[in-house]
Amino acid sequence: MGEDMVTHTFYKYQGAGNDFVVIDNRNGLFDSGNVDLVEHLCDRRFGIGADGLMLLQDVADHDFEMVYFNADGRQGSMCGNGGRCIVAFARDLKIIDREADFLAVDGVHHAQVHGQAGWISLQMNDVDLIEQDGDAYILNTGSPHYVKLVSKNTLVNFAVVEEGRKIRYSHAYRDGGINVNFVEVDGDGYHLRTYERGVEDETLACGTGATAAALAVAWHNGVDGVFQTPIRVQGGNLTIRFVKEGMRFTRVFLEGPATFVFKGEIAW
Numbered sequence: 001m002g003e004d005m006v007t008h009t010f011y012k013y014q015g016a017g018n019d020f021v022v023i024d025n026r027n028g029l030f031d032s033g034n035v036d037l038v039e040h041l042c043d044r045r046f047g048i049g050a051d052g053l054m055l056l057q058d059v060a061d062h063d064f065e066m067v068y069f070n071a072d073g074r075q076g077s078m079c080g081n082g083g084r085c086i087v088a089f090a091r092d093l094k095i096i097d098r099e100a101d102f103l104a105v106d107g108v109h110h111a112q113v114h115g116q117a118g119w120i121s122l123q124m125n126d127v128d129l130i131e132q133d134g135d136a137y138i139l140n141t142g143s144p145h146y147v148k149l150v151s152k153n154t155l156v157n158f159a160v161v162e163e164g165r166k167i168r169y170s171h172a173y174r175d176g177g178i179n180v181n182f183v184e185v186d187g188d189g190y191h192l193r194t195y196e197r198g199v200e201d202e203t204l205a206c207g208t209g210a211t212a213a214a215l216a217v218a219w220h221n222g223v224d225g226v227f228q229t230p231i232r233v234q235g236g237n238l239t240i241r242f243v244k245e246g247m248r249f250t251r252v253f254l255e256g257p258a259t260f261v262f263k264g265e266i267a268w
């Protein structure tokens, strides 16, 4: 690398296999409008490789601000696993200790860091609307989700990308896009596979998707109460905690691992 080449520091984190480039942008120098740059950095051959990219920024009245981009380079809606990973990043930068209060595209989030295992609990917004599209459930947990319940032992050989793409590009969702989730009963919890908008592929985990799946299943079962739902995803395990009273879901928490992978330098 030539001495005069300008390089930039980046970090890689992953949450149950949903992986992110994370950049400390407290100096505000990152060109947030550069779609090609973000897409390049997320490219798994020509760049670093990730499902998404996040900027950590300073903001008044909160520990930090999270700005999220999907791998297609465009600013996205809320990313649950990304939210958990940026809290781990803020801890590693010593911006926070074990509690965080940060601003994201869907408002303020509180998070807790549990123990050294990097288990992060992220509070998600309340949900009070679940609609139906045929036998699927449509709800927004910070990002829009289509949740289809499938029978046991379906997901092991399921064409997630093909079936997910059909729905995501169908007339109803073509313009705004939607994340497509397939969920089946799995022991005392559920197994989930997700086709993600903006990645336009299956991801190994989707935090807002796991949250949407847990709430949709509780709605489908029609029982109120306090829930703690294990969700097995391709990249690991997540837990969703929430209180259901009719169609109102409160105290919603997405919990799971958020792991530092590596730090690097890249020229752009």
Ligand SMILES: N[C@H](CCC[C@H](N)C(=O)O)C(=O)O
Pocket: 018, 051, 052, 070, 076, 077, 078, 079, 080, 081, 082, 143, 144, 179, 196, 197, 198, 199, 205, 206, 207, 208, 209
């Ligand atoms: N692809 C999603 C955003 C990221 C969601 C996912 N990575 C998560 O953990 O919630 C969308 O465009 O709606």
